[in-house]
Amino acid sequence: MPQSSLRQSPPLLRERLADAVHASRLALTSPDARRGFLVSAFAGLFLALIGAFGSDQAPLPLRLVYWVGLCLAGAVVGTGVSQLIGRDGRADARPWLYGSLVAIGITLPFTVVVWLVTELMFHGPPRLQALPVYLAPVFIVTAGMTGLNFLVQRRPPETHAAALGAPAPRFLERLPPRLRGAQVRAVEAQDHYLRLHTSKGDDLILMRLSDAIAELEGIEGAQTHRSWWVARDAVEDARRGDGRATLTLQGGVEAPVSRAYAKALREAGWF
Numbered sequence: 042m043p044q045s046s047l048r049q050s051p052p053l054l055r056e057r058l059a060d061a062v063h064a065s066r067l068a069l070t071s072p073d074a075r076r077g078f079l080v081s082a083f084a085g086l087f088l089a090l091i092g093a094f095g096s097d098q099a100p101l102p103l104r105l106v107y108w109v110g111l112c113l114a115g116a117v118v119g120t121g122v123s124q125l126i127g128r129d130g131r132a133d134a135r136p137w138l139y140g141s142l143v144a145i146g147i148t149l150p151f152t153v154v155v156w157l158v159t160e161l162m163f164h165g166p167p168r169l170q171a172l173p174v175y176l177a178p179v180f181i182v183t184a185g186m187t188g189l190n191f192l193v194q195r196r197p198p199e200t201h202a203a204a205l206g207a208p209a210p211r212f213l214e215r216l217p218p219r220l221r222g223a224q225v226r227a228v229e230a231q232d233h234y235l236r237l238h239t240s241k242g243d244d245l246i247l248m249r250l251s252d253a254i255a256e257l258e259g260i261e262g263a264q265t266h267r268s269w270w271v272a273r274d275a276v277e278d279a280r281r282g283d284g285r286a287t288l289t290l291q292g293g294v295e296a297p298v299s300r301a302y303a304k305a306l307r308e309a310g311w312f
Contacts, residue, residue, distance in 0.1 A: 077190045078116050084186060085112035094178050099163065107162060115151055115186060122146040144187045148180045155179050197302040198251075200270075203259035210259035217244045225260060226275035226290050228253050230268040238294045265306060266299045279312030286312055 089101065089108040096104050126142050156175045160167035203210070216223065216237065223239035230236075230250040237244050254270050262272040271288060278289040279298075286298035288311070298306060306312065 077120070078113060080189050081112040081116040081186060082109055084189065085109035088112070088182070093182075096163075103162070107158070111155060111158065112182075112186065114154065115147060115183065116190075118151050118154075119143065119147050119183075119187070119190070140184075140187050140191055144180065144184045147183045147187070148176070151183065152176050152179045196305045197264045198254050198270075199263045200254060200257045200260055202261040207259060210257055212253060212256035212260075215246055215248065215256070217246070220244055224272070224275070225257070226272050226292065227294060227296050228257070228270045229296075238290065238292065240291070263302075263306065263309075263311070265302055265311075266297045269296045271296045273311070276311065281312070288312065 085108040086105070089096075089104040092098070092104060093108070096107065099107070123143055126139070126146060152172070152175050155178075156172050157167055159175065160171065164171075212225070213221075216225075216239070220237065220239050220241050223241035225237065225239050227238040228235050228250065229238065231245070233247060233249075234245045235248050235250060235253055237246065250264075250268065250270065254264060257270060260272055261274065262270055264270050265288060271290065275290045276288050277291055280287055280289070285300065286303055286307075288296045288298060290296060298312075
């Protein structure tokens with residue numbers, strides 16, 4: 042893009058692009074990025090071995106270079122697109138929306154890359170009329186890779202301790218009268234209700250867990266299971282068995298940890 046056009050772009054857009062580029066550089070060296078690149082490399086190896094999308098006519102070494110190289114390049118582009126879109130809770134609260142935005146954001150520019158590489162490697166000079174043909178295959182592979190990386194890098198929805206002077210979490214206003222002033226230790230989803238585990242006992246309220254987690258911001262904690270949110274200060278012990286983990290909370294309540302969230306919680310020092 043010419044410098045004159047960039048200077049004329051809105052300041053907010055320039056700031057967002059600069060932030061995305063800076064965040065992408067940091068993200069490329071993160072543990073999540075390394076796992077993503079590993080997933081991409083294995084996906085490229087698989088696509089090369091099966092000769093996906095008619096590439097089986099090419100020699101295996103050429104297919105390996107082609108597919109592994111493209112998948113790794115796609116992972117780099119995906120990191121930048123993810124940072125540009127911004128997570129903003131979409132990856133956990135609205136995974137389909139976030140995944141769709143990322144897949145579309147990667148597909149549009151990366152189709153040109155795949156077109157150029159494929160044409161030069163297998164057909165000679167790039168044929169402009171062939172460009173639209175690559176759009177659907179690139180989207181299919183990109184959507185699959187986005188889904189795989191989401192599963193590998195999935196993190197539990199978290200809440201954070203309030204800053205000094207910040208108002209109390211909105212959720213505390215929902216406590217039944219007999220539980221007012223109690224420490225919230227955990228929130229457990231039971232059908233359409235939530236069971237509140239507190240220092241003054243437990244009770245039920247009618248509410249969705251996702252809405253409760255949003256209002257629990259101000260108390261450090263995390264969703265440990267699709268049916269549980271746990272306050273970090275309430276955890277007294279943890280045990281693992283049969284590939285699963287269970288947190289023992291103050292008062293003897295036991296909260297399960299799902300396999301989907303176990304790795305992220307373990308890396309965060311929960312157990």
